[in-house]
Amino acid sequence: MKQSLQLKIGQQLTMTPQLQQAIRLLQLSTLDLQxxxxxxxxxxxxxxxxxxxxxxxxSGNKNSDSSDTHLKEASQTGDSAHEIExxxxxxxxxxxxxxxxxxxxxxxxxxxxxxxxxxxxxTGLAAPDENxxxxxxxxxxxxxxxxxxxxxxxxxxxxxxxxxxxxxxIDAVEPSGLLGSTIEELQTGLHEDLEDFEEDExxxxxxxxxxxxxxxxxxxxxxxxxxxxxxxxxxxxxxLEQAKLIVAKHLDLLGSRDYKTLxxxxxxxxxxxxxxxxxxxGLTPHPGEQIYSGETExxxxxxxxxxxxxxxxxxxxxxxxxxxxxxxxxxxxxKRADSSSDNTFLRDNLQEARxxxxxxxxxxxxxxxxxxxxxxxxxxxxxxxAEAMKPLVLHDIADAVGMHESTISRVTTQKYMHTPQGIxxxxxxxxxxxxxxxxxxxxxxxxxxxIKKLVAAENPKKPLSDSKITALLEEQGIKVARRTxxxxxxxxxxxxxxxxxxxx
Numbered sequence: 066m067k068q069s070l071q072l073k074i075g076q077q078l079t080m081t082p083q084l085q086q087a088i089r090l091l092q093l094s095t096l097d098l099q100x101x102x103x104x105x106x107x108x109x110x111x112x113x114x115x116x117x118x119x120x121x122x123x124s125g126n127k128n129s130d131s132s133d134t135h136l137k138e139a140s141q142t143g144d145s146a147h148e149i150e151x152x153x154x155x156x157x158x159x160x161x162x163x164x165x166x167x168x169x170x171x172x173x174x175x176x177x178x179x180x181x182x183x184x185x186x187x188t189g190l191a192a193p194d195e196n197x198x199x200x201x202x203x204x205x206x207x208x209x210x211x212x213x214x215x216x217x218x219x220x221x222x223x224x225x226x227x228x229x230x231x232x233x234x235i236d237a238v239e240p241s242g243l244l245g246s247t248i249e250e251l252q253t254g255l256h257e258d259l260e261d262f263e264e265d266e267x268x269x270x271x272x273x274x275x276x277x278x279x280x281x282x283x284x285x286x287x288x289x290x291x292x293x294x295x296x297x298x299x300x301x302x303x304x305l306e307q308a309k310l311i312v313a314k315h316l317d318l319l320g321s322r323d324y325k326t327l328x329x330x331x332x333x334x335x336x337x338x339x340x341x342x343x344x345x346x347g348l349t350p351h352p353g354e355q356i357y358s359g360e361t362e363x364x365x366x367x368x369x370x371x372x373x374x375x376x377x378x379x380x381x382x383x384x385x386x387x388x389x390x391x392x393x394x395x396x397x398x399x400k401r402a403d404s405s406s407d408n409t410f411l412r413d414n415l416q417e418a419r420x421x422x423x424x425x426x427x428x429x430x431x432x433x434x435x436x437x438x439x440x441x442x443x444x445x446x447x448x449x450x451a452e453a454m455k456p457l458v459l460h461d462i463a464d465a466v467g468m469h470e471s472t473i474s475r476v477t478t479q480k481y482m483h484t485p486q487g488i489x490x491x492x493x494x495x496x497x498x499x500x501x502x503x504x505x506x507x508x509x510x511x512x513x514x515x516i517k518k519l520v521a522a523e524n525p526k527k528p529l530s531d532s533k534i535t536a537l538l539e540e541q542g543i544k545v546a547r548r549t550x551x552x553x554x555x556x557x558x559x560x561x562x563x564x565x566x567x568x569x
Contacts, residue, residue, distance in 0.1 A: 086420060086421070087423075091472070092478060112418050112421070114389055210282070214274070215232075218235065229259065235283075238283050243287070243290060279349065291316075294352075295309050307331060342567070365384075366481045367482070368436040377444060377447060379433065391419065395411065435473060435477065438466055447485060451510055455508055456506045456507070456509075459477075499512060516559070517559070520534075520559055530562045
Protein backbone atom coordinates (compact mmCIF):
# COMPACT_ATOMS: atom_id res chain seq x y z
CA MET A 66 0.00 0.00 0.00
CA LYS A 67 1.54 3.25 -1.16
CA GLN A 68 1.33 6.40 0.92
CA SER A 69 0.43 9.71 -0.73
CA LEU A 70 -0.72 13.26 0.04
CA GLN A 71 -4.01 14.60 -1.22
CA LEU A 72 -5.62 18.03 -1.08
CA LYS A 73 -9.41 18.29 -0.82
CA ILE A 74 -11.68 21.33 -0.88
CA GLY A 75 -14.80 21.14 1.29
CA GLN A 76 -17.26 23.19 3.26
CA GLN A 77 -18.21 22.80 6.88
CA LEU A 78 -20.15 24.80 9.44
CA THR A 79 -18.05 26.36 12.21
CA MET A 80 -18.73 28.78 15.05
CA THR A 81 -16.56 31.41 16.62
CA PRO A 82 -16.24 31.58 20.41
CA GLN A 83 -18.31 34.78 20.39
CA LEU A 84 -21.18 33.01 18.66
CA GLN A 85 -20.91 30.06 21.03
CA GLN A 86 -21.19 32.38 24.02
CA ALA A 87 -24.10 34.33 22.50
CA ILE A 88 -26.04 31.13 21.84
CA ARG A 89 -25.38 29.88 25.36
CA LEU A 90 -26.63 33.12 26.95
CA LEU A 91 -29.62 33.20 24.63
CA GLN A 92 -30.99 29.87 25.81
CA LEU A 93 -30.51 30.57 29.54
CA SER A 94 -33.56 31.24 31.69
CA THR A 95 -33.82 34.43 33.72
CA LEU A 96 -32.58 32.88 36.95
CA ASP A 97 -29.74 31.09 35.16
CA LEU A 98 -28.77 34.35 33.44
CA GLN A 99 -28.61 36.19 36.75
CA UNK A 100 -26.33 33.49 38.10
CA UNK A 101 -24.17 33.65 34.97
CA UNK A 102 -23.80 37.44 35.29
CA UNK A 103 -22.91 37.16 38.96
CA UNK A 104 -20.25 34.56 38.17
CA UNK A 105 -18.85 36.88 35.48
CA UNK A 106 -18.73 39.76 37.97
CA UNK A 107 -16.94 37.58 40.51
CA UNK A 108 -14.40 36.16 38.09
CA UNK A 109 -13.66 39.10 35.79
CA UNK A 110 -12.15 42.22 37.45
CA UNK A 111 -12.95 44.30 34.36
CA UNK A 112 -16.72 44.07 34.98
CA UNK A 113 -18.63 46.09 37.55
CA UNK A 114 -22.25 46.90 38.36
CA UNK A 115 -23.37 50.26 37.04
CA UNK A 116 -25.45 51.27 40.03
CA UNK A 117 -25.78 54.92 39.01
CA UNK A 118 -27.20 54.07 35.61
CA UNK A 119 -29.55 51.51 37.12
CA UNK A 120 -30.98 54.15 39.46
CA UNK A 121 -31.27 56.70 36.68
CA UNK A 122 -32.92 54.17 34.37
CA UNK A 123 -35.46 53.22 36.99
CA SER A 124 -36.44 56.84 37.60
CA GLY A 125 -36.51 57.53 33.88
CA ASN A 126 -38.87 54.64 33.22
CA LYS A 127 -41.33 56.03 35.75
CA ASN A 128 -41.37 59.55 34.24
CA SER A 129 -41.23 58.80 30.55
CA ASP A 130 -42.17 56.16 28.03
CA SER A 131 -39.19 56.71 25.73
CA SER A 132 -37.93 53.15 26.19
CA ASP A 133 -41.31 51.49 25.63
CA THR A 134 -42.10 49.30 22.69
CA HIS A 135 -45.40 50.26 21.07
CA LEU A 136 -47.37 47.86 18.96
CA LYS A 137 -50.07 49.70 17.07
CA GLU A 138 -53.23 47.96 16.04
CA ALA A 139 -52.83 45.90 12.89
CA SER A 140 -55.84 47.61 11.37
CA GLN A 141 -54.13 51.01 11.68
CA THR A 142 -50.49 50.46 10.77
CA GLY A 143 -49.85 46.74 10.59
CA ASP A 144 -46.24 47.10 11.71
CA SER A 145 -44.33 47.43 14.97
CA ALA A 146 -41.44 49.50 16.30
CA HIS A 147 -39.33 48.94 19.34
CA GLU A 148 -36.46 50.48 21.23
CA ILE A 149 -34.07 48.85 23.66
CA GLU A 150 -31.68 50.25 26.17
CA UNK A 151 -28.28 49.21 24.94
CA UNK A 152 -25.50 48.02 27.16
CA UNK A 153 -23.12 50.94 27.76
CA UNK A 154 -20.26 50.85 25.33
CA UNK A 155 -16.68 51.51 26.34
CA UNK A 156 -15.90 55.17 25.74
CA UNK A 157 -13.11 55.70 23.28
CA UNK A 158 -11.82 58.91 24.82
CA UNK A 159 -11.26 57.47 28.29
CA UNK A 160 -8.89 54.72 27.29
CA UNK A 161 -7.59 55.05 23.74
CA UNK A 162 -4.54 52.95 24.46
CA UNK A 163 -6.19 49.75 25.60
CA UNK A 164 -8.80 49.96 22.85
CA UNK A 165 -6.15 49.33 20.23
CA UNK A 166 -4.71 46.00 19.21
CA UNK A 167 -7.65 44.03 20.60
CA UNK A 168 -9.18 41.75 17.98
CA UNK A 169 -12.87 41.96 17.24
CA UNK A 170 -13.18 38.30 16.29
CA UNK A 171 -11.38 35.09 17.07
CA UNK A 172 -10.59 32.33 14.60
CA UNK A 173 -13.25 29.70 14.14
CA UNK A 174 -12.99 26.30 15.84
CA UNK A 175 -11.36 27.83 18.92
CA UNK A 176 -12.39 27.90 22.53
CA UNK A 177 -12.07 30.50 25.24
CA UNK A 178 -9.24 28.69 26.97
CA UNK A 179 -7.35 28.29 23.71
CA UNK A 180 -6.80 32.04 23.43
CA UNK A 181 -7.38 33.54 26.86
CA UNK A 182 -6.78 32.30 30.36
CA UNK A 183 -10.00 32.95 32.22
CA UNK A 184 -9.89 34.14 35.77
CA UNK A 185 -10.82 31.65 38.49
CA UNK A 186 -14.48 31.35 39.38
CA UNK A 187 -15.95 33.13 42.34
CA THR A 188 -16.14 29.95 44.38
CA GLY A 189 -12.36 29.58 44.28
CA LEU A 190 -11.50 33.11 45.36
CA ALA A 191 -12.54 32.82 48.99
CA ALA A 192 -14.02 30.22 51.29
CA PRO A 193 -17.72 30.89 51.82
CA ASP A 194 -19.02 31.55 55.26
CA GLU A 195 -20.91 28.52 56.49
CA ASN A 196 -23.31 30.78 58.40
CA UNK A 197 -24.33 32.60 55.20
CA UNK A 198 -23.99 30.11 52.35
CA UNK A 199 -26.77 27.85 53.61
CA UNK A 200 -29.25 30.65 54.33
CA UNK A 201 -31.66 29.62 51.59
CA UNK A 202 -31.40 25.92 52.45
CA UNK A 203 -32.25 26.61 56.08
CA UNK A 204 -35.50 28.26 55.07
CA UNK A 205 -36.57 25.65 52.53
CA UNK A 206 -39.31 23.16 53.37
CA UNK A 207 -37.74 19.91 52.28
CA UNK A 208 -39.26 17.43 54.70
CA UNK A 209 -40.19 13.91 53.67
CA UNK A 210 -43.20 12.03 54.98
CA UNK A 211 -41.00 9.59 56.91
CA UNK A 212 -39.09 12.36 58.68
CA UNK A 213 -42.38 14.08 59.53
CA UNK A 214 -43.71 10.89 61.09
CA UNK A 215 -40.44 10.21 62.92
CA UNK A 216 -40.57 13.70 64.41
CA UNK A 217 -44.03 12.94 65.83
CA UNK A 218 -42.88 9.52 67.01
CA UNK A 219 -40.07 11.09 69.04
CA UNK A 220 -42.62 13.30 70.78
CA UNK A 221 -44.93 10.36 71.59
CA UNK A 222 -44.35 8.49 74.88
CA UNK A 223 -43.72 4.86 73.94
CA UNK A 224 -41.66 1.96 75.16
CA UNK A 225 -38.56 0.96 73.24
CA UNK A 226 -40.33 -2.13 71.98
CA UNK A 227 -43.28 -0.13 70.63
CA UNK A 228 -40.93 2.41 69.04
CA UNK A 229 -39.14 -0.39 67.20
CA UNK A 230 -42.50 -1.57 65.86
CA UNK A 231 -43.49 1.99 64.95
CA UNK A 232 -40.23 2.54 63.03
CA UNK A 233 -40.91 -0.63 61.04
CA UNK A 234 -44.38 0.66 60.16
CA ILE A 235 -43.09 4.11 59.20
CA ASP A 236 -40.46 2.58 56.91
CA ALA A 237 -43.26 0.75 55.08
CA VAL A 238 -45.29 3.92 54.45
CA GLU A 239 -45.26 5.02 50.81
CA PRO A 240 -45.13 8.68 49.69
CA SER A 241 -48.91 8.54 49.15
CA GLY A 242 -49.38 7.82 52.85
CA LEU A 243 -50.64 4.24 52.49
CA LEU A 244 -48.77 1.17 53.66
CA GLY A 245 -46.59 -0.45 51.03
CA SER A 246 -46.53 -3.78 52.88
CA THR A 247 -49.32 -5.99 54.13
CA ILE A 248 -49.93 -6.75 57.80
CA GLU A 249 -48.66 -10.30 57.25
CA GLU A 250 -45.39 -9.03 55.77
CA LEU A 251 -44.87 -6.67 58.70
CA GLN A 252 -45.56 -9.48 61.15
CA THR A 253 -43.03 -11.75 59.47
CA GLY A 254 -40.32 -9.11 59.72
CA LEU A 255 -41.09 -8.27 63.36
CA HIS A 256 -41.11 -11.95 64.38
CA GLU A 257 -37.47 -12.13 63.29
CA ASP A 258 -36.43 -8.97 65.17
CA LEU A 259 -38.48 -9.19 68.38
CA GLU A 260 -38.93 -12.07 70.78
CA ASP A 261 -42.41 -13.21 71.80
CA PHE A 262 -43.99 -10.86 69.27
CA GLU A 263 -47.79 -10.87 69.02
CA GLU A 264 -50.13 -9.47 66.37
CA ASP A 265 -51.99 -7.33 68.91
CA GLU A 266 -48.83 -5.33 69.53
CA UNK A 267 -48.53 -4.44 65.84
CA UNK A 268 -52.19 -3.40 65.53
CA UNK A 269 -52.04 -1.28 68.69
CA UNK A 270 -49.00 0.66 67.47
CA UNK A 271 -50.47 0.92 63.96
CA UNK A 272 -53.65 2.53 65.30
CA UNK A 273 -51.57 5.13 67.16
CA UNK A 274 -49.56 6.01 64.07
CA UNK A 275 -52.74 6.36 62.04
CA UNK A 276 -53.66 9.25 64.35
CA UNK A 277 -50.47 11.10 63.44
CA UNK A 278 -50.53 14.07 61.12
CA UNK A 279 -51.69 13.79 58.39
CA UNK A 280 -54.75 11.86 59.52
CA UNK A 281 -55.18 8.57 57.68
CA UNK A 282 -51.49 7.88 57.18
CA UNK A 283 -50.32 4.25 57.38
CA UNK A 284 -53.73 2.97 56.27
CA UNK A 285 -53.87 -0.46 54.66
CA UNK A 286 -55.98 0.63 51.69
CA UNK A 287 -58.13 3.52 50.42
CA UNK A 288 -61.22 2.37 52.29
CA UNK A 289 -59.28 2.15 55.55
CA UNK A 290 -57.76 5.60 54.94
CA UNK A 291 -61.12 7.30 54.36
CA UNK A 292 -62.70 5.51 57.32
CA UNK A 293 -59.97 6.80 59.65
CA UNK A 294 -60.63 10.35 58.49
CA UNK A 295 -64.38 9.97 58.89
CA UNK A 296 -63.90 8.72 62.46
CA UNK A 297 -62.24 12.05 63.29
CA UNK A 298 -65.41 13.98 62.51
CA UNK A 299 -68.00 14.88 65.13
CA UNK A 300 -70.69 12.31 65.75
CA UNK A 301 -73.44 14.80 64.96
CA UNK A 302 -72.11 15.42 61.43
CA UNK A 303 -75.02 14.97 58.97
CA UNK A 304 -74.96 11.72 56.99
CA LEU A 305 -71.76 10.56 58.71
CA GLU A 306 -72.98 6.97 59.19
CA GLN A 307 -74.12 6.77 55.57
CA ALA A 308 -70.72 8.02 54.41
CA LYS A 309 -68.97 5.36 56.53
CA LEU A 310 -71.20 2.68 55.01
CA ILE A 311 -70.40 3.80 51.47
CA VAL A 312 -66.65 3.92 52.17
CA ALA A 313 -66.63 0.51 53.89
CA LYS A 314 -68.82 -1.49 51.50
CA HIS A 315 -69.68 0.41 48.34
CA LEU A 316 -66.55 2.34 47.42
CA ASP A 317 -66.40 0.60 44.04
CA LEU A 318 -69.89 1.83 43.15
CA LEU A 319 -68.92 5.37 44.13
CA GLY A 320 -65.81 5.17 41.96
CA SER A 321 -67.85 4.09 38.92
CA ARG A 322 -70.51 6.79 39.57
CA ASP A 323 -73.25 4.16 39.71
CA TYR A 324 -75.55 6.34 41.79
CA LYS A 325 -78.73 4.39 41.06
CA THR A 326 -77.32 1.17 42.49
CA LEU A 327 -75.76 3.14 45.33
CA UNK A 328 -79.13 4.67 46.29
CA UNK A 329 -80.72 1.23 46.22
CA UNK A 330 -77.99 -0.36 48.38
CA UNK A 331 -77.86 2.44 50.95
CA UNK A 332 -81.63 3.17 50.85
CA UNK A 333 -80.92 6.85 50.45
CA UNK A 334 -82.72 9.38 48.34
CA UNK A 335 -80.84 11.50 45.85
CA UNK A 336 -80.51 14.52 48.15
CA UNK A 337 -79.22 12.40 51.04
CA UNK A 338 -76.78 10.54 48.83
CA UNK A 339 -75.49 13.86 47.48
CA UNK A 340 -74.77 15.02 51.05
CA UNK A 341 -72.94 11.79 51.91
CA UNK A 342 -70.90 11.89 48.69
CA UNK A 343 -69.99 15.53 49.32
CA UNK A 344 -68.73 14.54 52.76
CA UNK A 345 -66.55 11.81 51.27
CA UNK A 346 -65.22 14.13 48.57
CA GLY A 347 -63.92 16.44 51.29
CA LEU A 348 -61.52 13.72 52.48
CA THR A 349 -57.94 13.14 51.32
CA PRO A 350 -57.36 9.81 49.53
CA HIS A 351 -53.56 10.26 49.64
CA PRO A 352 -52.71 12.03 52.91
CA GLY A 353 -48.97 11.72 52.32
CA GLU A 354 -49.14 14.22 49.46
CA GLN A 355 -49.92 16.96 51.98
CA ILE A 356 -46.29 16.82 53.10
CA TYR A 357 -44.47 18.77 50.41
CA SER A 358 -40.92 17.58 49.83
CA GLY A 359 -40.00 19.37 46.60
CA GLU A 360 -38.12 22.58 45.93
CA THR A 361 -39.87 25.84 45.20
CA GLU A 362 -39.70 26.89 41.55
CA UNK A 363 -39.76 30.59 40.81
CA UNK A 364 -40.96 32.15 37.58
CA UNK A 365 -39.66 35.63 36.73
CA UNK A 366 -41.20 37.23 33.62
CA UNK A 367 -38.70 38.38 31.01
CA UNK A 368 -41.17 40.60 29.19
CA UNK A 369 -44.08 42.76 30.35
CA UNK A 370 -47.06 43.40 28.06
CA UNK A 371 -49.70 46.00 28.86
CA UNK A 372 -52.24 48.03 26.93
CA UNK A 373 -51.81 51.80 26.89
CA UNK A 374 -53.86 54.18 24.77
CA UNK A 375 -55.43 51.32 22.78
CA UNK A 376 -52.09 49.83 21.80
CA UNK A 377 -50.02 47.05 23.27
CA UNK A 378 -46.75 48.03 24.93
CA UNK A 379 -43.91 45.53 25.25
CA UNK A 380 -41.10 46.13 27.74
CA UNK A 381 -38.18 44.03 28.88
CA UNK A 382 -38.13 43.35 32.60
CA UNK A 383 -35.49 45.77 33.94
CA UNK A 384 -34.90 43.61 37.00
CA UNK A 385 -33.95 40.37 35.25
CA UNK A 386 -30.25 41.27 35.18
CA UNK A 387 -28.07 43.94 36.78
CA UNK A 388 -26.70 46.62 34.47
CA UNK A 389 -23.00 46.03 34.17
CA UNK A 390 -20.17 47.88 32.47
CA UNK A 391 -16.41 47.75 32.04
CA UNK A 392 -14.35 49.38 34.76
CA UNK A 393 -12.48 52.09 32.86
CA UNK A 394 -9.87 52.48 35.60
CA UNK A 395 -8.80 48.85 35.28
CA UNK A 396 -9.11 48.95 31.50
CA UNK A 397 -6.74 51.93 31.35
CA UNK A 398 -4.03 49.78 32.92
CA UNK A 399 -3.74 47.72 29.75
CA LYS A 400 -0.50 48.77 28.05
CA ARG A 401 0.26 48.59 24.39
CA ALA A 402 2.94 46.16 23.21
CA ASP A 403 3.45 44.77 26.70
CA SER A 404 3.72 40.99 26.85
CA SER A 405 4.12 40.65 30.59
CA SER A 406 1.91 38.18 32.43
CA ASP A 407 0.04 40.92 34.29
CA ASN A 408 -0.72 42.87 31.14
CA THR A 409 -1.77 39.69 29.33
CA PHE A 410 -4.13 38.85 32.19
CA LEU A 411 -5.74 42.30 32.02
CA ARG A 412 -6.02 42.26 28.23
CA ASP A 413 -7.58 38.80 28.20
CA ASN A 414 -10.20 39.76 30.80
CA LEU A 415 -10.90 43.01 28.99
CA GLN A 416 -11.63 41.25 25.73
CA GLU A 417 -13.74 38.63 27.49
CA ALA A 418 -15.74 41.40 29.23
CA ARG A 419 -16.37 43.18 25.91
CA UNK A 420 -17.68 40.01 24.33
CA UNK A 421 -19.84 39.26 27.36
CA UNK A 422 -21.49 42.70 27.22
CA UNK A 423 -22.02 42.36 23.49
CA UNK A 424 -23.66 38.94 23.95
CA UNK A 425 -25.98 40.33 26.64
CA UNK A 426 -27.01 43.18 24.38
CA UNK A 427 -27.65 40.78 21.53
CA UNK A 428 -29.74 38.57 23.83
CA UNK A 429 -31.92 41.49 24.92
CA UNK A 430 -32.44 42.71 21.36
CA UNK A 431 -33.36 39.25 20.10
CA UNK A 432 -35.73 38.58 23.02
CA UNK A 433 -37.52 41.90 22.57
CA UNK A 434 -37.77 41.47 18.81
CA UNK A 435 -39.30 37.98 19.11
CA UNK A 436 -41.65 39.00 21.92
CA UNK A 437 -42.85 42.02 19.94
CA UNK A 438 -43.58 39.85 16.91
CA UNK A 439 -45.51 37.35 19.04
CA UNK A 440 -47.61 40.09 20.61
CA UNK A 441 -48.33 41.58 17.19
CA UNK A 442 -49.65 38.26 15.90
CA UNK A 443 -51.54 37.29 19.07
CA UNK A 444 -53.36 40.53 19.87
CA UNK A 445 -56.66 38.65 19.76
CA UNK A 446 -55.50 36.41 22.60
CA UNK A 447 -54.43 39.39 24.69
CA UNK A 448 -57.81 41.07 24.15
CA UNK A 449 -60.22 38.13 24.41
CA UNK A 450 -58.39 35.14 25.90
CA ALA A 451 -57.35 31.68 24.78
CA GLU A 452 -60.37 31.19 22.51
CA ALA A 453 -59.01 33.90 20.21
CA MET A 454 -55.54 32.35 19.94
CA LYS A 455 -54.30 32.21 16.35
CA PRO A 456 -52.31 29.31 14.90
CA LEU A 457 -48.59 30.08 15.08
CA VAL A 458 -45.44 28.06 14.47
CA LEU A 459 -41.75 28.85 14.88
CA HIS A 460 -41.35 29.26 11.13
CA ASP A 461 -43.80 32.20 11.11
CA ILE A 462 -41.81 34.15 13.70
CA ALA A 463 -38.50 33.17 12.09
CA ASP A 464 -39.61 34.63 8.75
CA ALA A 465 -40.94 37.79 10.37
CA VAL A 466 -37.77 38.62 12.31
CA GLY A 467 -35.30 37.17 9.81
CA MET A 468 -33.81 34.49 12.07
CA HIS A 469 -33.45 30.73 12.02
CA GLU A 470 -36.08 28.53 13.65
CA SER A 471 -33.48 27.11 16.06
CA THR A 472 -32.79 30.64 17.31
CA ILE A 473 -36.51 31.25 17.87
CA SER A 474 -36.72 27.96 19.75
CA ARG A 475 -33.87 29.01 22.06
CA VAL A 476 -35.43 32.42 22.67
CA THR A 477 -38.86 31.05 23.55
CA THR A 478 -37.66 28.25 25.85
CA GLN A 479 -37.90 29.06 29.58
CA LYS A 480 -38.70 32.70 28.79
CA TYR A 481 -41.92 34.08 30.26
CA MET A 482 -44.22 36.94 29.32
CA HIS A 483 -46.41 38.83 31.80
CA THR A 484 -49.75 39.49 30.07
CA PRO A 485 -53.28 40.44 31.19
CA GLN A 486 -54.10 36.74 30.71
CA GLY A 487 -51.37 35.64 33.15
CA ILE A 488 -47.66 34.82 33.13
CA UNK A 489 -47.10 32.48 30.20
CA UNK A 490 -44.08 30.87 28.61
CA UNK A 491 -43.36 32.14 25.12
CA UNK A 492 -43.80 28.56 23.87
CA UNK A 493 -47.46 28.79 24.90
CA UNK A 494 -48.23 31.12 22.01
CA UNK A 495 -47.26 28.50 19.42
CA UNK A 496 -49.83 25.92 18.40
CA UNK A 497 -50.89 23.90 15.39
CA UNK A 498 -53.99 24.71 13.37
CA UNK A 499 -57.22 23.01 12.35
CA UNK A 500 -59.14 24.05 9.24
CA UNK A 501 -62.64 25.45 9.58
CA UNK A 502 -65.64 25.23 7.24
CA UNK A 503 -65.26 28.89 6.30
CA UNK A 504 -61.76 28.25 4.99
CA UNK A 505 -60.01 29.77 7.99
CA UNK A 506 -57.86 28.21 10.69
CA UNK A 507 -58.36 27.58 14.41
CA UNK A 508 -55.46 26.93 16.74
CA UNK A 509 -55.28 23.89 19.00
CA UNK A 510 -54.98 26.21 22.02
CA UNK A 511 -58.31 27.83 21.11
CA UNK A 512 -59.91 24.38 20.72
CA UNK A 513 -58.67 23.38 24.19
CA UNK A 514 -60.18 26.57 25.61
CA UNK A 515 -63.51 25.82 23.94
CA ILE A 516 -63.49 22.25 25.28
CA LYS A 517 -62.76 23.55 28.78
CA LYS A 518 -65.61 26.03 28.48
CA LEU A 519 -68.06 23.38 27.26
CA VAL A 520 -67.18 20.98 30.08
CA ALA A 521 -67.53 23.75 32.68
CA ALA A 522 -71.06 24.51 31.46
CA GLU A 523 -72.24 20.90 31.04
CA ASN A 524 -74.99 19.21 33.02
CA PRO A 525 -73.18 17.25 35.79
CA LYS A 526 -75.87 14.54 35.62
CA LYS A 527 -75.27 14.05 31.90
CA PRO A 528 -71.69 15.11 31.09
CA LEU A 529 -70.69 15.62 27.49
CA SER A 530 -69.02 12.70 25.78
CA ASP A 531 -66.14 13.15 23.34
CA SER A 532 -68.51 12.47 20.46
CA LYS A 533 -70.93 15.14 21.70
CA ILE A 534 -68.09 17.67 22.04
CA THR A 535 -67.02 16.81 18.49
CA ALA A 536 -70.56 17.53 17.26
CA LEU A 537 -70.73 20.84 19.15
CA LEU A 538 -67.42 21.96 17.64
CA GLU A 539 -68.62 20.95 14.20
CA GLU A 540 -71.63 23.21 14.68
CA GLN A 541 -69.16 26.05 15.16
CA GLY A 542 -67.43 25.14 11.90
CA ILE A 543 -64.46 23.35 13.55
CA LYS A 544 -63.91 19.82 12.29
CA VAL A 545 -61.91 17.77 14.77
CA ALA A 546 -61.76 13.99 15.11
CA ARG A 547 -63.09 12.38 18.29
CA ARG A 548 -59.69 10.92 19.18
CA THR A 549 -58.20 14.43 18.88
CA UNK A 550 -60.83 15.71 21.31
CA UNK A 551 -59.87 12.93 23.70
CA UNK A 552 -56.20 13.90 23.42
CA UNK A 553 -56.94 17.57 24.09
CA UNK A 554 -59.21 16.65 27.01
CA UNK A 555 -56.51 14.51 28.60
CA UNK A 556 -53.96 17.30 28.19
CA UNK A 557 -56.31 19.53 30.19
CA UNK A 558 -56.56 16.86 32.93
CA UNK A 559 -60.30 16.54 32.32
CA UNK A 560 -61.54 13.01 33.10
CA UNK A 561 -63.81 11.04 30.80
CA UNK A 562 -67.56 11.66 30.81
CA UNK A 563 -68.37 8.65 33.00
CA UNK A 564 -65.90 9.90 35.61
CA UNK A 565 -67.32 13.44 35.55
CA UNK A 566 -70.83 12.31 36.33
CA UNK A 567 -72.03 13.49 39.74
CA UNK A 568 -75.16 14.29 41.70
CA UNK A 569 -76.44 17.85 41.76
